[in-house]
Amino acid sequence: MPNFTRRACLAIGAAAALMPRAGFTAERLSLGDAELVTLSDGNLVLPSDFIFGPAPQEDLARLVPEFGIDLSQPLTPPCNVTLLRTGDRTILFDCGAGPAFQDSAGRLLDALGSEGLGPEDITDIVFTHAHPDHLWGVLDDFDEPLFLNAAHRIGRIERDYWMAPETVNTIGEARASFAAGAIRRLAVIEDILETFEDGDEVLPGVAAVLTPGHTPGHMAFEIASGGTSAMVIGDAVGNDHVAMARPAWPTGADQDTETGVATRVRLLERLAAEGIAAVGFHMSGGGIGRVEAASEGYRFVTDI
Ligand SMILES: [Zn+2]
Structure with a gap:
């Protein structure tokens, strides 16, 4: 077993004192x-059919x-944005949905505040992919870049796909x-957006792992630090129920269902074999867990 420790807490920030009902969980x-x-x-x-439509219904x-x-x-998947503090860097993996996607999402700034951080404290943003719940929080209410001191990075394949004018059609x-x-x-941040390739060390100790299917250039990230490691898997495994239990079932969450299955099966096999921590954007319980082989498929164990 890798030598990691975990504690869960409920962080109530200053903002929460003004809004008694707001509490921001952090794992x-x-x-x-x-x-x-x-x-x-x-x-x-999300309508459950959006996710489960292509699965064998019976x-x-x-x-x-x-x-x-x-x-x-409807399904109500949680959204977990990963923050990594290492050395003098404060890194975000994705930046949430922002104010314009769904009313139930876009809370990242409140959660950051509960950690004593503002957008100006973020030194690096690394995107898994460019879906709304991962990208749209990059701009503020005035459509200006929100994280003014951050280097912004995305996989080249992903950037090229979404920047292509024909993609919308x-x-x-x-x-x-x-x-x-x-x-x-992406057009607003084009001049400050750097790209990387599969296998690149995006930041010290953070390696990109191409995991396509959910989107054409989806990237996971393997973080190695102090002899331990964890994998930020983004949406390559889109939930901790059906996607884990039956990874070979096609899911409507993936833009390319066949590639998505191949990626998911390979990734889960590796995570179960290595026993390293996996961090999933839409996993429950804060999204930090470990993948364990089950009698059929896998299960996500958050008590690690
Ligand atoms: Zn997502």
């Missing part, structure tokens, strides 16, 4: 001298009750607004 993982924290950006509200109906899922109801109706929103935001 923590120590990695050598570095600290990884997941900050809640809120949650999404098997799905048999599987989901054990996860408390009612297929007639080829992506399909269900995601056309994703494409319009992405190109608009």
Whole structure:
């Protein structure tokens, strides 16, 4: 077992004192001298069919009750933005949905505040991919870059796909607004946006792992620090229920379902074999856990 320790806490910041109902959960993982924290950006509200549409429906109906899922109801996946403090760097992996996507998301600034941080404290932003819940928080209410002191980095394949003018016409109706929103935001940060490739050391101790399918250039990130490691998996595994239990089932969450399956199966196999911490953007319980092989498929264990 890797030598990591974890503590969970409920951080109530100064802002919460003014808004008694607001509490911002943060989950923590120590990695050598570095600290990884997941900050809640809120949650999404999605028709269950958007995710489960391509799955084998009879098997799905048999599987989901054990996860408390009612297929007639919308799904409300949590959104966990990963913050990594290492040396003099304060790094965000993705930056949440911002104010313009869904009312239930876009809470990152409040969560950052509860950690005593403002957007000006972020030194680096690294994107897993350019979907709204991961990218749109990069701009403020006036459509200006929000993280003024941060270097912004994204995989080259991902940048090229969303910056291509034809993407909005080829992506399909269900995601056309994703494409319009992405190109608009990426255009604003184009001059400060650096790109990287599969396998690159994006930041000291942070290596990019191409994990395509959810989007064409989706990247996971392997963080190595003090002899321990963790993997920020973004949406390569999109939830801790069906995607873990039946990784070979196609999911509507993936733009390319076949590639998404291949990526998910390979990634889960590796995470289970290595036993390293996995940090999932839409996993429950704060998103920090470990992947364990089950009798069929895998399970996400948050008590690590
Ligand atoms: Zn997502």
